[in-house]
Amino acid sequence: MNSSSSSPKVPIPTLERLATYLRFLIDLEASHVETISSTDVEKQTGINAAQFRKDLSYFGEFGKPGVGYNVQELQARIARILKIDQLQPIMVIGAGNLGSALIGYPGLTEHKFHIAAAFDRDPAKIGCLQGNLMILDEADVCTVNADIGARIAIICVPASAAQGVADTAILAGVKVILNFAPIILRVPERIVVRNVSFLQELAVLSYHLSSDTKK
Amino acid sequence: MNSSSSSPKVPIPTLERLATYLRFLIDLEASHVETISSTDVEKQTGINAAQFRKDLSYFGEFGKPGVGYNVQELQARIARILKIDQLQPIMVIGAGNLGSALIGYPGLTEHKFHIAAAFDRDPAKIGCLQGNLMILDEADVCTVNADIGARIAIICVPASAAQGVADTAILAGVKVILNFAPIILRVPERIVVRNVSFLQELAVLSYHLSSDTKK
Numbered sequence: 001m002n003s004s005s006s007s008p009k010v011p012i013p014t015l016e017r018l019a020t021y022l023r024f025l026i027d028l029e030a031s032h033v034e035t036i037s038s039t040d041v042e043k044q045t046g047i048n049a050a051q052f053r054k055d056l057s058y059f060g061e062f063g064k065p066g067v068g069y070n071v072q073e074l075q076a077r078i079a080r081i082l083k084i085d086q087l088q089p090i091m092v093i094g095a096g097n098l099g100s101a102l103i104g105y106p107g108l109t110e111h112k113f114h115i116a117a118a119f120d121r122d123p124a125k126i127g128c129l130q131g132n133l134m135i136l137d138e139a140d141v142c143t144v145n146a147d148i149g150a151r152i153a154i155i156c157v158p159a160s161a162a163q164g165v166a167d168t169a170i171l172a173g174v175k176v177i178l179n180f181a182p183i184i185l186r187v188p189e190r191i192v193v194r195n196v197s198f199l200q201e202l203a204v205l206s207y208h209l210s211s212d213t214k215k
Numbered sequence: 216m217n218s219s220s221s222s223p224k225v226p227i228p229t230l231e232r233l234a235t236y237l238r239f240l241i242d243l244e245a246s247h248v249e250t251i252s253s254t255d256v257e258k259q260t261g262i263n264a265a266q267f268r269k270d271l272s273y274f275g276e277f278g279k280p281g282v283g284y285n286v287q288e289l290q291a292r293i294a295r296i297l298k299i300d301q302l303q304p305i306m307v308i309g310a311g312n313l314g315s316a317l318i319g320y321p322g323l324t325e326h327k328f329h330i331a332a333a334f335d336r337d338p339a340k341i342g343c344l345q346g347n348l349m350i351l352d353e354a355d356v357c358t359v360n361a362d363i364g365a366r367i368a369i370i371c372v373p374a375s376a377a378q379g380v381a382d383t384a385i386l387a388g389v390k391v392i393l394n395f396a397p398i399i400l401r402v403p404e405r406i407v408v409r410n411v412s413f414l415q416e417l418a419v420l421s422y423h424l425s426s427d428t429k430k
Binding site for chain 1: 225227230231233234235237238239259260261296297298299303305311312313315316317319320321322323326328366367373374390391392393397399407409411412413414415416417418419420421422423424
């Protein structure tokens, strides 16, 4: 119900790879490369050429047989698919180290993401500048968002505070949440949440430490 | 070749969910819950009960029909599967906002992860304390790791520096890398890399912003 009715249900890994292709295409365009083949994509990104073609096939016809893909055109189309062809305001809640890292994250603007507001509940942080952004009071999320209209929230508060700020963000009009707090958020069905868990990432890596490589 | 020969190839999403179950079980144990059912898991984590049973099935028999799963036992077995049943030293390279957030990340110790050393190349940071940890010179990665024996490296340096520090970390004995830099690292086949890309996460979320919810 949240996806556009014209395209079939697209698997999340495909969307993740589209973002990788986009990142890669932006770099290529900056280097004035005009055309690429799916084999080039495989060499540069490590993603199989057949996988690349399959990922694109969800969204219609791309590229010309024997010629390849026009870099600029492909980039524009993927950006449109991912709905990042126009500036997307984002709110960050929690301006600790992680929130600060996100506010200053390079490449956001290139991808048309704009951190429009950052909030914290710590009086020592409220009113301080983080880059060009003044940290605002968490209590003002709703009133501020009536102006900026962010539909994406990034939550970087401690686990104990995360559900509360998520509820507030949704009340303020947020539709999708990137959650860094190590808890499972309870949200209405229409809201999309992605969780980034450092512990999960480390645990998956740890699994790959085979016992034979143990010191 | 890097996975243990006794178990079949386990899909990455299964490993990711195992880490979620583990997190959940640790919380349950802290609340003195002794037994759970797969339905409880579904209710609490949002992961389908059948999926939970299927994930565990890769690793043998778990739980008792009609009784459920012993929380403590299940937790210990998942920790063993993920090889986080003993303290795992980790090195962090790059002590900016993101590196600092990771060094202070709550729950690491609970999962037997131990940030044993953090490095930076900025003379202004080297020698400074971050929590209890003194930031060390990036030039000393190899000599320091001869002592601490970290096989996991977390890379939080800018994209332009990431390949260089990855090469050094591998030279120093690192087997798996959690990479936060927005580039694709080139590593020998035996090395496992997981990339965390904030841009990718945002792009996937952005896709889910259906046009009808647009202001």
